[in-house]
Amino acid sequence: MPTYIKRADGKLAVAEDAFTAVADDQDIAPGDVIVSLTRFEAEGDRLLAEGRQVGVRVESSEDVEALAYDLPRIAVVALAFPKFRDGRAYTSAALLRERYGYKGEVRAVGDVLREQAGFMVRTGFDAFEPADGATVEDLERAIHRYRHVYQRSADRRAPAFAEREV
Amino acid sequence: MYRYDTLDREILADRSAEFREQVGRRLAGDLTEDQFKPLRLMNGLYLQLHAYMLRVAIPYGSLNSTQLRKLAWLSKTYDKGYGHFTTRQNLQLHWIKLADTPDILDHLASVDMHAIQTSGNCIRNVTADPYAGATAEEIDDPRIWAEAMRQWSTLHPEFSFLPRKFKIAITAAPKDRTAAKVHDIGLAVKRARDGAMGFEVMVGGGMGRTPYVGSTIREFLPANRLFSYLEAILRVYNRHGRRDNIYKARIKILVAALGAEEFARQVEAEWDKVGTDADLPDLEIARIRGAFAGGAFETLPPRSEAFEAAKASQLAFARFVRNNVKPHKKPGYAIVEISLKGIGETPGDATAEQMDVVADLAERFGQDDIRVTHEQNLVLPHIRLDDLPAVHAALAAVGLGTPNIGLVSDIIACPGLDYCALANARAISVAQHIAERFADADRAENVGELKVKISGCINACGHHHVGHIGILGVDKKGEEYYQLTLGGSGAEDAAVGQALGPALPYERVAEAVDTLVEVYLRERKDGERFLDTFRRTGVAPFKEAVYADVH
Amino acid sequence: MKALTANRLVDGEVVFWDGGRWVERFADAKLYDDAAEAEAAEAHGKNQPKAVVDAYLIDLVESEGLWAPLSYRERIRALGPTNLNHGKQTEGGAAIAALKHAHGAARSTGRVDLIRRK
Numbered sequence: 001m002p003t004y005i006k007r008a009d010g011k012l013a014v015a016e017d018a019f020t021a022v023a024d025d026q027d028i029a030p031g032d033v034i035v036s037l038t039r040f041e042a043e044g045d046r047l048l049a050e051g052r053q054v055g056v057r058v059e060s061s062e063d064v065e066a067l068a069y070d071l072p073r074i075a076v077v078a079l080a081f082p083k084f085r086d087g088r089a090y091t092s093a094a095l096l097r098e099r100y101g102y103k104g105e106v107r108a109v110g111d112v113l114r115e116q117a118g119f120m121v122r123t124g125f126d127a128f129e130p131a132d133g134a135t136v137e138d139l140e141r142a143i144h145r146y147r148h149v150y151q152r153s154a155d156r157r158a159p160a161f162a163e164r165e166v
Numbered sequence: 167m168y169r170y171d172t173l174d175r176e177i178l179a180d181r182s183a184e185f186r187e188q189v190g191r192r193l194a195g196d197l198t199e200d201q202f203k204p205l206r207l208m209n210g211l212y213l214q215l216h217a218y219m220l221r222v223a224i225p226y227g228s229l230n231s232t233q234l235r236k237l238a239w240l241s242k243t244y245d246k247g248y249g250h251f252t253t254r255q256n257l258q259l260h261w262i263k264l265a266d267t268p269d270i271l272d273h274l275a276s277v278d279m280h281a282i283q284t285s286g287n288c289i290r291n292v293t294a295d296p297y298a299g300a301t302a303e304e305i306d307d308p309r310i311w312a313e314a315m316r317q318w319s320t321l322h323p324e325f326s327f328l329p330r331k332f333k334i335a336i337t338a339a340p341k342d343r344t345a346a347k348v349h350d351i352g353l354a355v356k357r358a359r360d361g362a363m364g365f366e367v368m369v370g371g372g373m374g375r376t377p378y379v380g381s382t383i384r385e386f387l388p389a390n391r392l393f394s395y396l397e398a399i400l401r402v403y404n405r406h407g408r409r410d411n412i413y414k415a416r417i418k419i420l421v422a423a424l425g426a427e428e429f430a431r432q433v434e435a436e437w438d439k440v441g442t443d444a445d446l447p448d449l450e451i452a453r454i455r456g457a458f459a460g461g462a463f464e465t466l467p468p469r470s471e472a473f474e475a476a477k478a479s480q481l482a483f484a485r486f487v488r489n490n491v492k493p494h495k496k497p498g499y500a501i502v503e504i505s506l507k508g509i510g511e512t513p514g515d516a517t518a519e520q521m522d523v524v525a526d527l528a529e530r531f532g533q534d535d536i537r538v539t540h541e542q543n544l545v546l547p548h549i550r551l552d553d554l555p556a557v558h559a560a561l562a563a564v565g566l567g568t569p570n571i572g573l574v575s576d577i578i579a580c581p582g583l584d585y586c587a588l589a590n591a592r593a594i595s596v597a598q599h600i601a602e603r604f605a606d607a608d609r610a611e612n613v614g615e616l617k618v619k620i621s622g623c624i625n626a627c628g629h630h631h632v633g634h635i636g637i638l639g640v641d642k643k644g645e646e647y648y649q650l651t652l653g654g655s656g657a658e659d660a661a662v663g664q665a666l667g668p669a670l671p672y673e674r675v676a677e678a679v680d681t682l683v684e685v686y687l688r689e690r691k692d693g694e695r696f697l698d699t700f701r702r703t704g705v706a707p708f709k710e711a712v713y714a715d716v717h
Numbered sequence: 718m719k720a721l722t723a724n725r726l727v728d729g730e731v732v733f734w735d736g737g738r739w740v741e742r743f744a745d746a747k748l749y750d751d752a753a754e755a756e757a758a759e760a761h762g763k764n765q766p767k768a769v770v771d772a773y774l775i776d777l778v779e780s781e782g783l784w785a786p787l788s789y790r791e792r793i794r795a796l797g798p799t800n801l802n803h804g805k806q807t808e809g810g811a812a813i814a815a816l817k818h819a820h821g822a823a824r825s826t827g828r829v830d831l832i833r834r835k
Contacts, residue, residue, distance in 0.1 A: 063405075085204065085287065087327025091404050094324050099439060115188075115205060122323035132201075146180045148173045150317040152444065153324065160173045160317065161450035193727065195767045213770055215794050216804055217729035246803050263728035512800050583790060584798035591789075594800040644788050 002129040005136055006105075007121065012128075012136045012143075019055050019076060021109075034078050037062050040070075048073055057109065060088040064095050071102050079125070081110035090123045097124035097154035117142040124154035167228055167535060168313045168457045170278040177320070178275040181282060185209050186268035193265065208288070208326075210256075210281030211267055214587050218262040221284040222274060226294035226312035226336075227255030227538035231525035234536055236277045238521035244270055249521070251506060251514045253578055253629055254291055254333070255538040256284055260585050287415075288326045289319035289400075293335035293344045296537035299461060300547035302495035303339035305355045306363060310455045311392065312336050314446055318393055325400045329407035330415035332400070333372075336365075340658065345540055347371045347380045347660035348632055350417045351399065356386055363389040369399060369429065370421030373626035377662040378418040381426035383433060390451075394444040398437035402429070461533060461548065466498025470551035476558075485607060486558050486569040498551055502532075504544040504561060505568040505576060509605045513579040513597050514542035516566075523564045527557055540629075540656075541578055541617075543571065574616040574683065575601040578629055582622030582639060583646070589622035591639025591646035591672070596620055599676035604683075613683055616696045617655075632656035634697045635679060636663040646672045652682070652708055653700045667709050678712045685711045718777040718784055719755045720746040721762050722794065723769035731794045731805070732769060734758055739769060741805070743795040744812035748777065748784055778819065783812060785819035792816055 004017035020029040024036050033047065034055035040047075047054050055076030058064055067074065077096060079089035089108070096102040107127035108120050114134035121143050128139060148160045170178075185205075192202040206212075210221035222237065229237075237257055241249045244266050250258040262270070274280055283290055294312040298304065315334060319325070325332075335344040338355035346352030352368035365387045371380030387395050399417075408414045421429045477484045492501040504524060506514050516524075528536045528546055531553040537545035549557055561567045570576045577600060580586065582593030597620055604610045619633030623640075630636035636651035647669035654663030670678055683696070685708050690699045700708070720743070721734035732739040733746030736758075740746065749755035755774055762772030776787040786792050796816050797804010806813050 085327055086409060087287075087325070088405055088409075090324045090327065091401055113201070116327075119321075119323040119326060145184050146321065147176045149323075150177070150320050151322055160177075161447065161453075163173060164171070164453065165447075165449065193767075198766060199726075199770050213724055213729055215790070216731055216797060217724075265727050583793060584800050589790075592799065594798075598800070646789060 002109075002131070003133075005128045005130065005139060007126045007128075012139055014136060019053070021057065021078070032075070034076055037066060041066070044070065044073075055105070055107075058089075058092060060086045060092075064092045064100075068100055071096070071100055071104070074104055076105040076107055076127075077102065078107040078109045081108065081112055081116075084111040084113050084116055086111075090119060093120070093124040094154045114138045114142045118145055122149065122153040122155045122157065167230060168309070168454065174317075175275070175278065178278070178280050181209075181280060181321075182268065182271040182275050185271055189264060189268050204286065206264075206267075207285040208283065209267070209271065210284030211262070211264070212285065212587070214260065214581075214585050215583075216585065217260065218264050218267070219585070220259045220262045220267060220270060220281055221252070222257045222259065222279060222281050223284045223291045224255050224257060224279075224538050225316045226292050226298070226309055227296050227540070228294075228298075228309060229536040229538065230534045231529040231536065233277045233279055234521050234525040234528070236273060236279070238518040238525065240270060240273060241521070242518040248515055248517045250512070250581060251516065251538050251542050251544070253540050253542060253580070253627060254284075255293055255296075255540055256291055257538075258581070260581070282320060283326075285331075286326070287328045287330050287332075289315075289322065289328075289332045289334065291333075292316055292319075293333065293346075293349065293540055295337045295339055295343050296539040296545045297339070297343060297492065297501055297547060298537075299458065299535075300494055300499075300501050301339055302493065303341060305338045305357055307455075307458055308336045308338040308355060309458055310451065311353070311355075311389075313454050313457075314393075314451060315396070318396070318446070325404060328400070328404055329409045330412070330417075332403075332417065334396075342656075342658040342660075343539065345629065345632065345656035345660075347658075348373055348377070348629075348656055349380065351396070352380050353392075355389075358386055365389065365392060367395065367399075369433075370418040370426065371660070372416050372418040373629060373631045374416065375413050375624050376419065376422075377626070377631040378422060379660045379662060380418075381421060381429075383426055383430035390448060391442070391445055393446045394440045394442060395433070395437055397444045398433045398440050401436055401440075402432050406432075463496045463499065463548070464550070466496070466550065466552075468497035470498060470554075473551040473554050476555035480555075482562070482567070482569070483555060483558050485611070486562075486567060487554070489569040489573065489611070490571045491554065494548065496548075500549050500551055500554060502546040502549045502554070502557060503539070503571045504546065504566050505570050506543050506566075507570055507576045507597075507601065508565050508568045509570075509575060509601045510598050511565070511601075512594050513577050516544070517564075520564050520566055523560060523566070527560055531557055541576065543576070569607060570610060572615045572617070573610045574604045574613050574618060574679075575610055576617075577601060578617070578619040578633070580620070580622050580627035582620075582628075586622060588625060589639065590624075590641035591622050591648065593620040593622040593628055593637075593639060596637060596639070596648065596672070596675050600679050603676050603680050613687065614695055616683070616686075618679065619654075629656055630654075631662050632660065633663060634695075634700070635682060637675060637679075640669055642669065648672065648675045650675075650678060650682075650712075652705055653697065655697060659697075664705055666705060667713050670712075681711050682708050718779075719749045719752075719774045720777060720784075720786070721749075721755070721758045721772060722746070722775055722791070723762055723772035726766075726768060726770055729770075734762055734772070742808070742812070743786070743805075743816065744810075749774075780819035781815045783815040785816050792819060 006015040032053040053075040335346040335349040348371040354366040368380035532546040577597040579593040579597040583589040621628035632654040650666040651663030736747040
């Protein structure tokens with residue numbers, strides 16, 4: 001099981017993951033589950049009707065727009081980084097937060113490295129399954145590395161030009 | 167020029183501290199090379215043939231004398247006493263030790279410089295007109311917009327892991343000195359009929375394996391909507407650019423696959439949704455504009471007696487003026503191009519001593535302003551005509567007086583197989599051989615404008631596709647061979663060159679260029695440049711002459 | 718005949734394996750005429766990530782009674798750049814002269830897809 005680190009109220013902490021990630025060829029586990037977008041489209045209504053929480057794993061090649069109408073019912077969107085170099089999930093996260101106002105958890109899964117944690121937080125991720133053994137302290141340091149940022153993003157952090165106006 | 171404030175400086179300091187930590191982890195073995203490589207590349211650090219190479223960013227090719235002196239000092243202290251100016255207006259140091267790089271980045275930060283995003287699949291250094299703020303042709307000072315784009319793109323959380331590298335150029339003059347049409351995005355400042363300022367947006371130009379001239383996807387973008395529009399373009403590219411094949415990952419391939427019209431439609435659809443939130447407030451543009459204002463120009467007569475007298479009495483100075491000195495927007499001033507293409511020298515290289523001299527001249531005579539051109543030369547953009555003889559003499563004394571800007575010996579060449587881990591063949595020595603054939607300055611001037619561009623591999627850092635004569639090094643069973651193309655241009659009349667014929671061996675390249683020039687001199691009509699003659703005659707007479715003796 | 722080369726991690730210097738340690742001069746490199754032995758050395762080289770980056774075998778060719786790398790690329794790595802005399806070639810001597818004069822028979826190292834090495 002990968003370590004699961006959750007960011008709440010601006011603080012990271014290792015947490016117990018209530019969700020079971022279920023691969024497409026596995027039977028649905030009991031309790032809260034994260035399933036693929038394909039499986040969610042086929043079985044989502046039934047899973048939700050069972051009274052459990054449901055998360056959806058979106059691959060980097062898939063469009064988060066497909067979830068637009070279901071987002072209020074989805075507890076977690078897990079955005080996959082097949083390789084850390086694949087930057088599509090940053091756009092997916094930004095769209096979820098900015099365009100669809102998604103308030104649930106946006107989790108980084110796959111090739112998740114501490115070096116990218118700052119970008120992830122800025123685009124709206126709030127949960128991490130680090131692939132490099134990064135600890136809470138490692139991620140905190142990466143997230144707070146820069147005292148200023150130059151551009152607006154989903155985190156609503158004040159960019160340098162706004163700081164300058166003050 | 168733009169002065170960093172505390173915020174800009176703290177961002178650089180934080181970046182430097184981050185890299186120091188990463189280098190420490192690598193040297194301690196806590197990071198593998200595979201993990202470390204993308205991190206060092208994001209700081210412009212490559213491992214080349216002989217050592218590490220550090221690519222220092224020179225944002226929009228603009229330097230002050232303190233910065234140039236620091237580069238000179240770094241090259242003496244940490245390298246072999248010289249640096250290489252590149253076609254992206256950056257500086258490469260070719261003999262760098264990994265363990266020294268954190269200190270080097272600190273030294274750069276101390277003069278508001280860095281190596282951020284000089285590599286990696288992110289938005290790279292923005293190219294701008296090296297005559298910005300000095301030429302009368304320009305509609306606005308493109309550095310204002312380039313600096314705003316520098317800030318916007320620096321450590322951009324959404325666009326730091328694009329399918330491939332991403333290069334933006336901006337020009338505000340009809341004569342394009344930035345190769346805007348062969349950038350991923352080319353911006354040309356325009357004025358609407360009502361006087362409003364905006365940009366023509368060209369997308370999908372590029373070189374490499376599959377060269378394209380960019381397509382205009384918007385004729386007029388209001389200036390205050392630039393950043394939302396850039397966000398829309400980058401977002402469409404980040405999502406839909408190919409990631410399965412490194413050779414097909416640039417935006418040009420996406421634009422070509424979709425067609426420029428469909429690509430534009432997708433960008434406009436995204437732009438509608440992005441809205442004005444992503445635009446930079448007018449106040450911030452005004453702040454940056456203020457930082458570039460100034461330029462304490464004196465009111466001078468348009469004619470300088472000292473200048474005219476020197477021109478009349480000194481042949482070398484007169485030749486320098488004909489080729490290297492360009493008109494300035496203010497009477498009594500001139501733009502001076504400094505050729506880094508001394509005959510037999512390495513194109514784009516400058517020694518620490520030469521950098522120091524240029525820095526001194528900029529400080530003493532040139533409003534502390536130095537530019538780097540994408541053709542690997544330097545520019546002193548604001549020199550009084552009265553001071554030109556002294557500037558020329560000081561340049562000539564350190565081998566920087568070569569009067570060949572735009573001429574056949576003003577050759578662009580990448581480092582090639584002499585330094586680069588990617589290269590297939592040498593580029594520098596080919597440039598040297600060609601330049602030596604045209605060492606006779608009268609002959610070179612008679613030939614006139616002729617842009618020779620040499621790349622040591624298909625990545626096309628030497629811009630061969632857009633050379634009037636382009637030369638591409640290839641590896642033919644381990645031997646260096648060169649493919650010649652004719653008729654390319656990276657300027658406002660951009661075009662991709664056309665192949666001349668089969669590749670030539672190393673020994674035959676300079677001679678072939680000589681032959682091409684002879685054909686041009688024979689065929690040319692009044693006032694035609696090499697490029698014009700080629701466009702009129704086509705490839706046939708050139709091909710026939712070069713391959714005449716091949717049986 | 719083959720030799721094992723790499724770039725030293727700490728400074729990027731071109732180095733060769735002499736059988737027991739990494740050395741800067743090609744003339745000091747251990748030469749392998751046994752393929753299995755060469756591959757074993759390469760495996761050992763690749764297993765030293767704190768010392769070197771990207772260890773690989775290069776093919777050699779006989780030149781003036783001495784051995785030289787077969788490809789131009791590897792000759793330039795062993796000598797330094799050809800545009801300026803400030804790489805390993807500054808040392809001079811017979812071994813350097815032999816490398817400089819090595820000609821003919823140059824072949825690719827067999828390392829394709831160099832672009833991926835960036």
